[in-house]
Amino acid sequence: MEKRIYLVRHCQAEGQPPESQLTVEGIKQAEELATFLSLFKVDRIISSPYLRAVETIKPFSQKTMIEIETDERLAERLLSVSSMPDWFEKLKMTFSDMELKYEGGESSKEAMDRIVQVVNEWIGSDAQSSVIVTHGNLMALLLNFYNQTFGFDEWQQLSNPDVFRLYFKNNEVHFDRIWEKNY
Known part of the structure; x- marks a missing residue:
């Protein structure tokens, strides 16, 4: 039997800080x-x-x-500790230069390594079919790890929430988007 992960991007939220709640629509x-x-x-x-x-x-x-296990490695990527009015352009650049790092932040490669580590540990576990809940940037970086054509433009197309199914068969990873905005 193939192992599966349902990779979920969180629902609509009130903001970016860790303590931001879901909006009424997000609930x-x-x-x-x-x-x-x-x-x-x-x-x-x-x-x-x-x-x-x-x-x-x-x-x-x-x-x-099913109990929710939390894992710090699935937390949102910190692009920079400095305010960046042009953050959108700066983020776009990190998809073409995976090592690019801004003040106090982490590179795409560092953030990607975190979520890949979680997935690799899961692959080695007894679990067969699990849900992993994360954030858009981290989700896009994981999908990019398995298919480098998934980049900044695809990140922009993600919805809140969004769901991709990753399946692991014969040491290969495949994925497809299974969430429709108006499910």
Whole structure:
């Protein structure tokens, strides 16, 4: 049997800080996401510790009685500790230069390594089909790790929430987007 990860980007949130909650719309999205994910057999939930990620998966966790495990390595990437009015352009540059690093932040390569480490540990576990909840930038970097054509433009196309299915078969990783905005 092939192993599967349902990679989830959090629902609509009030902001970027770790303590940002879901919006009213985000809470509704989390309920819809719980219904959607219930279509799949899941044995484990691993989430970013950020409140918006935990709140995203909480309805599914309650519905399935699967405990939410948090992992700091799934936290949002810090682009810089300095305010960057042109952050969008700066972020775009980090997709073409994976080693580019701004003051106090982490490079795309460093952030990618974090989430790849979580996935590799999961692959080595007994789990067969799990949900991993993270943030858009980290999600895009993981997908880029497995397919380098997934870059900045694809990151821009992600929705809140979003779900990709990663499946591991014969030492190969494949993925597809399974979430539709109006599920």
